[in-house]
Amino acid sequence: MKVGIGCDNNAFDLKEVVKNYIEECGHEVEDYGCYSQDAIDYPDVALKVSKGVSNGVVERGILLCGTGIGMCIAANKFPGIRAALAHDVYSAERAQLSNDAQILTIGSQIIGSEVAKKVVSSYLNSNWSGGSQRKVDKIVEIENEYFTEVSKELSSKSCS
Known part of the structure; x- marks a missing residue:
């Protein structure tokens, strides 16, 4: 699966951890930024990932910011996108199984890297039926x- 990932500067470190984890799991990653801890506005990144998903460049997206809330709101403004905020395995699974969410959002100030990996794994291993x-x-x-x-x-x- 090809996964688009993006973050603001608040979540840069966690994005790098998640990106590496996704690649270790055998998926391809398209990194939409940010690429450093320099300040960036999350709506700009949410738009890039949402466009990537909408245009079929990537199959799913993962967006990270401080709480995950801003990214979720911004992504959901893009026509056709269903983004879901999850900080636990069950919510990540249900985002896909119950809602066919194309984008998962995560808050870097809410969960740590090990939980984030489990959340991402749950999301990527769940399929809409x-x-x-x-x-x-x-x-x-x-x-x-x-x-x-x-x-x-x-x-x-x-x-x-």
Whole structure:
């Protein structure tokens, strides 16, 4: 599996640990940054990973920031993306099994590297089998309706 990974400067060290772990498990990694502990805004990285997932460059994504919350919010703004925050093995598994989450977010100030590896392993080793398809379909319907409405509103305002 090809996995996209990205972080802000708060999670750089943990991203490197997770990236190496994913590669050790036999997966290919596309690193979307950041590449040092220099300050970077997490929405910029979340956008890159979300685009990679949406465009099929990577099959799944992992985003890390201080709490994982900001990355989760930012990734979920991208049309078609379902990102889930997880800091334990069960939540990571359910992100995939119940919600078909393409992106997992993790907080580097919440969990340590050994737990992060277990969380990532649980996520990557779980596969969507349509378990809650009806609910996921409803999420997609809501997204389609409201993204379309907002898009139409913005278009009509720019033409005035």
